[in-house]
Amino acid sequence: MSGSRLASRLIIIFSIISTSFFTVESIRLFPDSFDDASSDLMEAPAYQNGLDCSVLAKNRLLLACDPSAVHIAMTLDPAYLRGTVSAVHSILKHTSCPENIFFHFIASGTSQGSLAKTLSSVFPSLSFKVYTFEETTVKNLISSSIRQALDSPLNYARSYLSEILSSCVSRVIYLDSDVIVVDDIQKLWKISLSGSRTIGAPEYCHANFTKYFTDSFWSDQKLSSVFDSKTPCYFNTGVMVIDLERWREGDYTRKIENWMKIQKEDKRIYELGSLPPFLLVFGGDIEAIDHQWNQHGLGGDNIVSSCRSLHPGPVSLIHWSGKGKPWVRLDDGKPCPIDYLWAPYDLHKSQRQYLQYNQELEIL
Numbered sequence: 001m002s003g004s005r006l007a008s009r010l011i012i013i014f015s016i017i018s019t020s021f022f023t024v025e026s027i028r029l030f031p032d033s034f035d036d037a038s039s040d041l042m043e044a045p046a047y048q049n050g051l052d053c054s055v056l057a058k059n060r061l062l063l064a065c066d067p068s069a070v071h072i073a074m075t076l077d078p079a080y081l082r083g084t085v086s087a088v089h090s091i092l093k094h095t096s097c098p099e100n101i102f103f104h105f106i107a108s109g110t111s112q113g114s115l116a117k118t119l120s121s122v123f124p125s126l127s128f129k130v131y132t133f134e135e136t137t138v139k140n141l142i143s144s145s146i147r148q149a150l151d152s153p154l155n156y157a158r159s160y161l162s163e164i165l166s167s168c169v170s171r172v173i174y175l176d177s178d179v180i181v182v183d184d185i186q187k188l189w190k191i192s193l194s195g196s197r198t199i200g201a202p203e204y205c206h207a208n209f210t211k212y213f214t215d216s217f218w219s220d221q222k223l224s225s226v227f228d229s230k231t232p233c234y235f236n237t238g239v240m241v242i243d244l245e246r247w248r249e250g251d252y253t254r255k256i257e258n259w260m261k262i263q264k265e266d267k268r269i270y271e272l273g274s275l276p277p278f279l280l281v282f283g284g285d286i287e288a289i290d291h292q293w294n295q296h297g298l299g300g301d302n303i304v305s306s307c308r309s310l311h312p313g314p315v316s317l318i319h320w321s322g323k324g325k326p327w328v329r330l331d332d333g334k335p336c337p338i339d340y341l342w343a344p345y346d347l348h349k350s351q352r353q354y355l356q357y358n359q360e361l362e363i364l
Contacts, residue, residue: 041082041122042347044089053097060102060127065168069102069127070095070189073161073172075154076107076115076130080177082327083320085122086345090180092123093345097186103128104165104172106157108135122347131164133157141260143268147302147323150273158237159256159274162247170245176238178299178325180345183292183316193243193287198250200241200287202294205233209283212276217269223262230284237278238321239294241287255281272302292316298338299324307336318342 057063072091074084084105092098107115109132116130135153137160142151149155157164158174165172173188175181193200209232210218218224247253259277263269270276291311296319300306305324318341320326326342329335331350 040349041085041118042349043121044085044092044123044347046125047092047095047098049099050096053100056100060129063102063127064104064129065166066102067170069100070097070185071102071104071169071172072185073104073106073158073165073174074177075133075157076105076111076119077152077154077177078111078115080325081115081118082346082348083177083325085119085347086327086342087175087177087179087181088123088126089347090182090345091185092126094181095184095186099125099127101127101185104169105130106133106154106161106164107131108133108154133160133164138257138260141257141264143260143264145273146271147273149323150302156274158240159253159277161242162244162253165244170243172242172244174237174240174242176319176321178320179238179317180342181317187316188241188289188293191241191287191289193241193246196246197285197287198243198246198252199282200289201235201237201239202291203233203235203286203288204291205231207234209234209279212272212279213270214268216267220267220269223269226280227284232279232283233288234279235283235286236294236296236319236321237275238296238319239317241289252281290314290316294319296321298322298336299326305329307338309338 054068056066056069063069074087076084088103091101095101103126105115105119105128107130112130112132119126119128119130133154137153138156139153142153142156145151161172161174173185191200212234213224256277259269259280263277292314293316295310295315295317298308298310298318299320299322300308301322303323305322307324310318318338320342324336326335326339327346327348329339330343330346
């Protein structure tokens, strides 16, 4: 879907819904306890492969290791579950071969069972596996950041994918929970990582790279020399294509941990959660993917939930990185215009009235 079509659709949706959408009783996430989550979510439509799709194993255990499948990794956090469900819904809706996708979900041990049950209820035919992430693995390495949500141990699980996922998984797309995909995810999956590059992501070389690290970092030649002979650019770790075999060979998890230890035990060299260690390890050495695969920053910055617009150009993935999340702003009755692009993929029952209007629009 092009950026102009998305913008036009946004205007139509906004005009239709503005008088009726907020008559639905506002529900922030799940009313009583997380165990009741599945009762508040509608079952997703069943999606089937197109005629041109390869026929892969129907057995989920076999598909989990099949290199011909599209492998997607996401974290499962109760606070962001509504976003995760919407992201999965959008991926299945827009891909031509939904049955050839295998999802690898990472959850903390205390919520793993309930989350798996909810996913099975919402997506009865989804091929997935839920892995346990032991938060003690990283808890002692985390230093406080500018936003409390960024300090969650689960936010660091992306650094441990090579160890959490089965060793048979050689390549994966990592996605944050606050995205929707409006293009065929197979296009992203097929992007090649040239040379010895381990990850691919959209790069943003116009951004001021120095601001992601403190003055103490830049004034320490021993530390800042990590970027010598490189031209590092900012990239957002919420959308990455990762070669897990190269990651394991390079022992990149330990390299990320080493930077976290410096931050925790020696001197404060950054302020922003799990992103800076990735920049320190991979900055200047990633496969640059087209920006259409991460239209990010739509949640505002990390302190203020501000409204932002889509960037110019084609759009394949929309990302509400930053403090503001679309489901919160919609439920509060204070949405940004861009949030109406997320709402059609929301399977929370409080949004049933909105979905009816959206289906009517698609018929037009």
